[in-house]
Amino acid sequence: MTPVPRQLHDALPRFAARDRILVALDFDGTLSPFVDDPQAAAPLPGSVQALRELAAIPGVFIGYISGRPVADLSRRVQPPDGAMFVGSHGAEIDLGAGKTAWIALDDAEAAELADLRADLARELAEVPGIRLEDKPAGVVVHFRQAADAHGGLAVDAARRVHVRHPRAKMTDGHQVVEFALRHASKGDGIAVLRDHVRPDALLFVGDDTTDEDGFAVLGPDDVSVKVGGGESLAQFRVGTPQDVESLLSDLLTLRREVDRCSVTGR
Numbered sequence: 481m482t483p484v485p486r487q488l489h490d491a492l493p494r495f496a497a498r499d500r501i502l503v504a505l506d507f508d509g510t511l512s513p514f515v516d517d518p519q520a521a522a523p524l525p526g527s528v529q530a531l532r533e534l535a536a537i538p539g540v541f542i543g544y545i546s547g548r549p550v551a552d553l554s555r556r557v558q559p560p561d562g563a564m565f566v567g568s569h570g571a572e573i574d575l576g577a578g579k580t581a582w583i584a585l586d587d588a589e590a591a592e593l594a595d596l597r598a599d600l601a602r603e604l605a606e607v608p609g610i611r612l613e614d615k616p617a618g619v620v621v622h623f624r625q626a627a628d629a630h631g632g633l634a635v636d637a638a639r640r641v642h643v644r645h646p647r648a649k650m651t652d653g654h655q656v657v658e659f660a661l662r663h664a665s666k667g668d669g670i671a672v673l674r675d676h677v678r679p680d681a682l683l684f685v686g687d688d689t690t691d692e693d694g695f696a697v698l699g700p701d702d703v704s705v706k707v708g709g710g711e712s713l714a715q716f717r718v719g720t721p722q723d724v725e726s727l728l729s730d731l732l733t734l735r736r737e738v739d740r741c742s743v744t745g746r
């Protein structure tokens with residue numbers, strides 16, 4: 481684990497000292513390092529442990545916010561009790577205690593998705609190393625395992641398909657192009673979590689283009705952290721999911737101290 485950058489290190493104690501804090505995390509590229517097979521992605525153990533221990537401290541709430549469907553995300557993150565989930569980039573919500581919003585496509589949307597998927601499969605049939613991932617309201621073209629030139633061909637093919645299916649939202653990600661028939665965003669998801677928890681401050685950590693919608697809805701008391709390079713609205717930046725482990729471990733130490741002082745009155 482590497483130490484968290486100086487400015488973020490200075491901001492964490494203020495965040496940790498607020499009464500109610502919401503710790504919200506993206507999954508792929510943030511809690512989990514990227515891997516070739518999306519089904520093999522797993523959170524780093526230090527982050528899993530820190531989140532479990534944070535969740536057990538009064539006033540701390542944990543939320544996972546991902547492009548993955550909630551059913552996949554909630555199995556994969558090894559969550560603490562009481563954790564909340566935003567999946568499919570904001571289109572699915574699980575706040576626990578039956579407070580859920582699932583995607584149920586109507587017949588026209590289901591037919592559109594089936595057409596879109598078939599169109600992609602046809603266009604990509606001759607491109608080696610491409611994998612399609614199905615989601616409740618969309619489909620993802622993965623080219624992490626393709627040669628660079630083939631990745632370029634896959635992106636071109638995806639753009640051609642998009643012209644024929646303009647109702648779908650197309651988003652570029654890390655070695656993926658994603659199509660979705662429901663146009664929610666991680667900003668929408670964060671708004672739902674905020675409304676539910678009513679925290680004094682919120683920390684959101686993410687690495688991808690879709691996480692920018694989350695950073696965009698944060699306020700002056702909140703803390704935003706981008707993982708990796710590229711343009712970002714986030715206030716702070718770390719390099720890797722291993723750095724996120726360090727960040728969560730530091731936050732745990734700080735919040736334990738806040739809790740200890742509130743119990744002993746010192």
Ligand SMILES: O=P(O)(O)OC[C@H]1O[C@H](O[C@H]2O[C@H](CO)[C@@H](O)[C@H](O)[C@H]2O)[C@H](O)[C@@H](O)[C@@H]1O
Nearest residue numbers: 507508514515516518521546547624654655656
């Ligand atoms: O919002 P996230 O939790 O960051 O999810 C975004 C997409 O992540 C997954 O794809 C990414 O991770 C894969 C596994 O490491 C990697 O192979 C791929 O190249 C990455 O783009 C996931 O498969 C998608 O469904 C998510 O939308």
